Amino acid sequence: MANIPQKVVHKYLRHNKKFPHVWCPGCSNGTTLGSIIRAIAELNYDRDGITMVSGIGCSSRMPVYVDFNTLHTLHGRALPFATGIKMQKPEQKVIVITGDGDATAIGGNHFIHACRRNIDITTIVLNNNIYGMTGGQYSPTTPTGDRATTSPYGNIDPVFDICELAMAAGATFVARTTAFHALETQDIIKKALEHKGFSVVEVVSACPVIYGRLNKKGGGPEMMMHMRDNSVPLKATEKMTPEQLEGKIVRGIFKQVNKLEYCDAYANLMSQFNVKEEAKK
Amino acid sequence: MAKEKKEKVVENMETEVVAEDTRKVVLMQGNEAVARGALAAGLDFYAGYPITPSTEIAEILSEELPKKGGKFIQMEDEIASICAIIGASLAGAKAMTATSGPGFSLMQEGIGFAKATETPCVVVDVQRGGVSTGLPTKPSQGDIMQSKWGSHGDNPAIVLYPHTVKECYELAIRAINLSEKYRTCVTLLLDEVLGHMREAVKLPDISNVRIVNRLRPTVPPEWYKHYDENQKYISPVASYGEGYRFHVTGLAHDALGFPTNKASEVAAQMKRLKRKITHNIRDLVQIESYMMEDATVAIFAVGICARSAKAAIKAAREYGIKVGLLRPITIWPFPDDAVKKMLRDVDTIIVPELNEGQLINELHRLTKDKADGKIIPIQRSDGEMITPTHIFRVIKEAH
The missing domain is CATH 3.40.50.970 (Thiamin diphosphate (ThDP)-binding fold, Pyr/PP domains)
Structure with missing residues (x-):
């Protein structure tokens, strides 16, 4: 065989999984998957030591393509599954891939409680403002007034700010980035993975085929350009007026604090007993 | 006696x-x-x-x-x-x-x-x-x-x-x-x-205490199949973090665990889920037969109703009524064979249960004579127990 130079991502993709993937043309999920893989590659994590867990939705189809321990669970339930894995094997690096509907609607309760426990799981929320897999119904992050197949007259629901929600619920690392800023995403995910505690990274994503079409946002490239032109780094917001900030996506790390992690707290609890090492399977 | x-x-x-x-x-x-x-x-x-x-x-x-x-x-x-x-x-x-x-x-x-x-x-x-x-x-x-x-x-x-x-x-x-x-x-x-x-x-x-642990894979990771079709319905299972890096999904999946829509692969999964139960009925099904050898009246009950039944049976035996109890310990898979035998062997079956007829329907499933009064229900769903006295009364009436 010819000596084809391999990209970093190829090392982490499954060779026995039948491609192509499920994502539509113009979808930004693949770009974000690339950022996640490159962050892991930079940290030089062992593939056996990573468990990637997802719920249901477009972004949640991600684990099947990567060569880690992978688990594709029920709608909204990725975090409790991940909690079980992390508790049982605290040495595993557990990454949860979820979407806006998966994390904040059906899985909202699990999301806030995982934040509260500060269990060492990195949750990456790919927020495309829509239920893509089911064909475009409004989600808790669909902007008020926007169209979805279940809001043909415009969405009347106020929206969730995923980062505000995570911070208020007690997550100890909270950040937002966009799929367009792939290198920044890579960097932030790397920091989130290195953080000991519950980390949330919201990646603003593009769903041109459904959300974009319903709301006349253009195709994949146009939606990427929109992310570039309508987002501002956290630092820049200091000098901006509320009027200037209107409608802007603020990117950056909003919160990074050290607090006792949940598995450590449990280990502390256990330390009062003479637990034999062999009990830790 | x-x-x-x-x-x-x-x-x-x-x-x-x-x-x-x-x-x-x-x-x-x-x-x-x-x-x-x-x-x-x-x-x-x-x-x-x-x-x-x-x-x-x-x-x-x-x-x-x-x-x-x-x-x-x-x-x-x-x-x-x-x-x-x-x-x-x-x-x-x-x-x-x-x-x-x-x-x-x-x-x-x-x-x-x-x-x-x-x-x-x-x-x-x-x-x-x-x-x-x-x-x-x-x-x-x-x-x-x-x-x-x-x-x-x-x-x-x-x-x-x-x-x-x-x-x-x-x-x-x-x-x-x-x-x-x-x-x-x-x-x-x-x-x-x-x-x-x-x-x-x-x-x-x-x-x-007899302890059973799940079968562990003995093959190297590259040969591992999370649902090995060559094993007889139950294959060895690896855990996360042991080098096997398998995929698990609730979607219909193939032998490796990857999602599939292919009819033959879906059929294989469904067949395995079913047959690991139906091919192991002997191992799974446990029943208790209590005073059933000479019984002409049988009580079919589980849990607490079976305890009331045992007390009622003791009392009825004092009166010379040949009554026994068949109690499933495994209720699913249902003990079809034992129940069919009971349906053949006795004249009357009393089914006390704390619901509106869930067990009794399984008996109806296994017999054609539903209408002849052979199977007598005692049902209660008001939060109170079915007492031994109540069952005893029905035994006497049925006898």
């Missing part, structure tokens, strides 16, 4: 407790017996949410599990609890949760996931009375059908049903053993009164 028949005949009863330690007699509640049994079977992980009348199981395990290096977590709801135990099991733990009706309803999607992905775990349902919130502190046997059909799709079930505190202990061990052996979610159904009742129990020495 009645006296000679007193000892119970247990057919196909491979007990998990090899020998009892007669010195260790303790007064124990059914819920406590479940917790102690699970610990004896090697429970590593418990996740749960408080609900009457099952809460004592969580309380005891929160105290005991950390002492042996096990994990206990109280989750935000029952959905999270079932998901957490499946996650822990995939990471190698023997995992369990306990709940009651409303929580059992919430867990159904997760139970289906455990069965579809062939992940060992145990769900204890201490049944409470009524539909919806119902009667939290009263008994019922209303979840018999839910324990089989509660989760959507065809999902063959293994469900065990104790009738004494001692049996709670033994069947908790057996539930974990069967979940490990068959790679599935096993349900243990308790009656509320059994969960809360205290009885003297002889606890065995731990060395006398």
Whole structure:
């Protein structure tokens, strides 16, 4: 065989999984998957030591393509599954891939409680403002007034700010980035993975085929350009007026604090007993 | 004459407790017996949410599990609890949760996931009375059908049903053993009164408890198939973090665990889920025949109703009525053969149950003579027990 130079991502993709993937043309999920893989590659994590867990939705189809321990669970339930894995094997690096509907609607309760426990799981929320897999119904992050197949007259629901929600619920690392800023995403995910505690990274994503079409946002490239032109780094917001900030996506790390992690707290609890090492399977 | 028949005949009863330690007699509640049994079977992980009348199981395990290096977590709801135990099991733990009706309803999607992905775990349902919130502190046997059909799709079930505190202990061990052996979610159904009742129990020495662990792969990771089609319906299972890096999904999946829409691969999965139960009926089904040798009247009952039945049988035998009890210990898969034999052997069958006719329908399924009054129901769903007197009266009328 010819000596084809391999990209970093190829090392982490499954060779026995039948491609192509499920994502539509113009979808930004693949770009974000690339950022996640490159962050892991930079940290030089062992593939056996990573468990990637997802719920249901477009972004949640991600684990099947990567060569880690992978688990594709029920709608909204990725975090409790991940909690079980992390508790049982605290040495595993557990990454949860979820979407806006998966994390904040059906899985909202699990999301806030995982934040509260500060269990060492990195949750990456790919927020495309829509239920893509089911064909475009409004989600808790669909902007008020926007169209979805279940809001043909415009969405009347106020929206969730995923980062505000995570911070208020007690997550100890909270950040937002966009799929367009792939290198920044890579960097932030790397920091989130290195953080000991519950980390949330919201990646603003593009769903041109459904959300974009319903709301006349253009195709994949146009939606990427929109992310570039309508987002501002956290630092820049200091000098901006509320009027200037209107409608802007603020990117950056909003919160990074050290607090006792949940598995450590449990280990502390256990330390009062003479637990034999062999009990830790 | 009645006296000679007193000892119970247990057919196909491979007990998990090899020998009892007669010195260790303790007064124990059914819920406590479940917790102690699970610990004896090697429970590593418990996740749960408080609900009457099952809460004592969580309380005891929160105290005991950390002492042996096990994990206990109280989750935000029952959905999270079932998901957490499946996650822990995939990471190698023997995992369990306990709940009651409303929580059992919430867990159904997760139970289906455990069965579809062939992940060992145990769900204890201490049944409470009524539909919806119902009667939290009263008994019922209303979840018999839910324990089989509660989760959507065809999902063959293994469900065990104790009738004494001692049996709670033994069947908790057996539930974990069967979940490990068959790679599935096993349900243990308790009656509320059994969960809360205290009885003297002889606890065995731990060395006398038969413990089953899931088969582990012996092949290198590149050969590993999470659902090996060459194995006879149950294949060895790896855990996360051991180098096997497999995929698990609730979607229909192929032998490697990857999602598939291909009819032949989906059919293979469905066949495996079904046949690992139907091809092992002999191992799975346990029944107790009590004074059935000469019986012309049989009582068919589970759990607490079987205890009322035994008292009624003793009384009826004093009057010379030849009555016995057939009690399924495994209610799913249903003991079809034993029930068919009973239908042939006796003139009348009385079915006392604390619901509006769940067990009796299974008997109707197995017989054509529904209309001739051979099968007599005693049904109660008002939160009160069916008393021995009530059953005795019906026996006398039927005789």
